[in-house]
Amino acid sequence: MSSIEDRVTKIIVEQLGVKPEDVKLEASFVEDLGADSLDTVELVMALEEEFETEIPDEEAEKISTVQAAIDYVKGHA
Amino acid sequence: MTASAEQTARVALVTGASRGIGKAIAAGLAAAGYTVVGTATTQAGADAIGAMLAGQGGGVVMDVSDAESVTAAMATIQAEYGAPLVLVNNAGITRDNIMLRMKAEEWDAVINTNLNALFRVTRACLKGMTKARWGRIINITSVVGTMGNAGQANYAAAKGGAEGFTRALAREVGSRAITVNAVAPGFIQTDMTEALPEAQRDNLLSQIPLGRLGQVEEIASAVTWLASDGAGYVTGTTVHVNGGMFTG
């Protein structure tokens, strides 16, 4: 089983169509990885699916960077 | 019409499919090959829809004016049929009164059932369409939303609002190949227009160039077209089906 970091990175690469090496921990989805608001919602949907969890809207809004996504998954999945 | 393989696989949700226009839309989409889920406010209504669709979908109880009912019905639909990729927001009511006499309850009921319902049901269906990167949202509005009609300030507000919603959402989800359109019927022969007094009916007919009320199938065919792959470049617009009583 690959690490949470790897699984989150894989999802970001697939959803946003970016290169794995660009998915740095501090990268912001919108500012650094070119996501629009719909992309960020879809990213959260994909995280929910991969980690079999429901992310409430208030929490989802806070997941704006790679690090935030990993932290959320580690804390909840 | 021959159905493409994609159409057959697609689930279409039609609210208010127990009577009138919604029933004809459900029948039209089923004939075009979709798996159709139709809603009614009663179990008897839902059962009748199920019987009409004869295995090509079914009926579900949903009160679009109630958030909990929508949530519960959507969970049932998702589990039994999968995510609807075609949504027809058709359920609607009238509570006509001149503004000076209109009660707050009449205003609220019409806004809640005809406009707030679009928020509830559409939001519940959007995730599935976004994920599929394909979707069709078709809102049944009314010629009254554009022309206005004395005694229907509440209804005109709701239907005009629904058309604004249509235009905004079309811009929001276009990048996911989801189209959002409205179909605005003129006066169609249903329970809703059966209730009109004779004199008002005659007066109405004199304003319709085609000289007759419309038939429910004539609305259904516009909806079936908007749902089809062939209408994939049409979004954010209102298709008027009104016998010429209003020409944009």
Ligand SMILES: NC(=O)c1ccc[n+]([C@@H]2O[C@H](COP(=O)([O-])OP(=O)(O)OC[C@H]3O[C@@H](n4cnc5c(N)ncnc54)[C@H](OP(=O)(O)O)[C@@H]3O)[C@@H](O)[C@H]2O)c1
């Ligand atoms: N008829 C016309 O001339 C005309 C003209 C312009 C626009 N329209 C629009 O076309 C649509 C259909 O009208 P229609 O003439 O076919 O009406 P209708 O014959 O009165 O049927 C209304 C349908 O909506 C359902 N409905 C009502 N309240 C509901 C609620 N709270 N939750 C869920 N479903 C509800 C009804 O279900 P139940 O059977 O369970 O009550 C029924 O299936 C409406 O949006 C209407 O505004 C109609």
